[in-house]
Amino acid sequence: MTSVLGASLPNRWGASRLKHMTCLLNRGSAPNYVDNGPVRAISQAANQSAGLDWSRTRFHNYDGNATKLKGYLRQEDVLINSTGTGTLGRVGFFTGAPDDIPCMADSHVTIARTKSDELHPRFAYYWLGSQPFQEYVYAALAVGATNQIELNRESLGDAPVPVPPLEEQRRIADFLDAETASIDSLDTTRSAQLNLLAARERAMLDLSFREARSATPTRLKYLFSVRPRYGVLVPVFTDEGVPFIRVNDLLDLEGRADGLRNIPSELSAQYARSVVQPGDLLMSVVGTLGRAAIAPASLDGANIARAVCSMRFVPEVEVELVKSWLGTSAFHQQALVATSTDTAQPTLGMEDLGNFxxxxxxxxxxxxHLVREITRIQDSMRRLSSNLERQKSVLAERRQALIIAAVTGQIDVSTASGRGIEE
Structure with a gap:
């Protein structure tokens, strides 16, 4: 019995190496980018798991026959992201550009063009994107230092591929196309529901603040006990030292407190104004604006990143209520206006913030009373969101399990679905 990456294959299946099943296995070429050109260049950013994101493609300046370009794409080419932690190994499938402009892969994307009489391109797409193969990519095919890793072409060519009879490959590909489309539709619905929940929560927060009987117009700076401040500009990380809070840590600050990275105490001392006290409201001010968390007692003496600001309020201000206000339309609209002229990623200034x-x-x-009411609203929304996120996670697991089972012959796709896939 033949096996591939630890999976036993049916007796009628064979196995081969990717280089023997492809007529092209090569990276694209570096584009000469222009605002508008005759060829679209597909980068790793455009090659997404959910499909090619055409809004992220750019144009290549080329005067000649596009089919002669290194990296020229033909319909049913499989695209493999080939550099960088997090994106390495991501697989896409090319079916042509929506505007029929010729396309090329850039030098960070590998093209796998199958021998169509031996390896069905959609079967190859599903195999290369399966969990066993993705784990194999990082375990055996990646070379280089952290964050500079890339796919080794020779090793990729030697990678194993299960090879069912060609007609069975087609049936498997058709089966997975139908089943994953159904799962993806459900996932899209859950994502839309999450967006609606977020919009509903914001609307309820807006209403809560707007209808407060004693609501009085003011500016944020009049609630501060000290001026807000940015954190450390260029951190240096050490095994021991002062806990260092970054933007992503604000998603679950208390839960991540024990696992934060550290900076030297000497460096933290240079940024003494941003040293954290319990009860400080920490908020992201670069890129993602308004992500916030209240500093717990366990992080007394920690410091913050440049992309995070620390707000400290007069004693009579309920910090939880200010944190809730950061989720309102009033905050986000003012943040949008304050950063509208930023040419790179939005960066919220401290003076602008104080004048909100x-x-x-x-x-x-x-x-x-408002704190209690908003807490009730947010707890309810959090439960609903958690439920939807859990459903999305289950859908992703089932999608991957179905792909693995189909491309390794663990299920007979001709009887696994009532969708008439053999017709």
Whole structure:
């Protein structure tokens, strides 16, 4: 019995190496980018798991026959991202450009063009994107240092491929096309529901602040006890030292507190104004704006990144209520205006932040009631969101399990579905 990457294949199946089943296995070429040109260049950013993202393609300046280009793409070419941690190994499938402009792969993308009489291109696409093969990519095919890794072409050519009879490959590809499309449709629906939940939560927050009986117009700076401040500009990481809080840590600051990276105490001392105290409101101010967390007691003395700001308020201000206000339309609209002229990623200035207008309840009792009411709303939305995220996770697991089972012959696709895939 033949096996591939630890999976036993049916007796009627064979196995081969990728280089023997392809007529082209090579990287594309470096484009000469222009605003508008005769050839579209497909990069790793455009080659997404959900399909080619044409909005991320750019144009290549070329005067000649595009079919002669190194990296010229033909319909049913399989595309493999070939550099960089996180994107390495991601697989796409080329079916032509929506505007019929000739396309090429850039030098970071490998083209696998199958011998169509031996390896069905869609079967190859599903095999190369399967979990066993993706794990093999990082375990055996990647070379180079962290974040500079790339696919070794010779090793990729030697990679194993299960080879069922060609007609069975077609049936498997058709089966997976139908089944994954159904799963992807459900996933898209769940994503849309998550977006609707987020919009509903924002609308409810807007209403809560707007309808507060003692709502009084003010500016954020009048709630501060000290001016807000950015953190460390260029961090240096060490095994021991001061815990260092970055933007992504704000997603679950208390849960990540024990696993934060550290910077030298000497470096932290140079940024003494941004040293964290319990109860500080930490917020992302570069790129993703408004992601926020309240500093727990366990992070007393920590420091923050340049992309994070620290806000400290007068004692009578409920920090939880300010954090909730950061989720309102009022905050996001003002943040959008304040960063509208930024040419790179949006960066919110501290003076602009302090001048943000808000309606703040002047009655302490109403503020405390509002905190309880908003907490109830957010807890409810969090439960619903968690449920949807869990469903998306299950869909992703089932999608991958189905692909693995089909491309290794663990299921007979001719009887696995009632969709009439053999017709």
């Amino acid at each position: 207008a808000l309606t703040w309840p002047s009655d302490p009792k109403e503020r405390k």
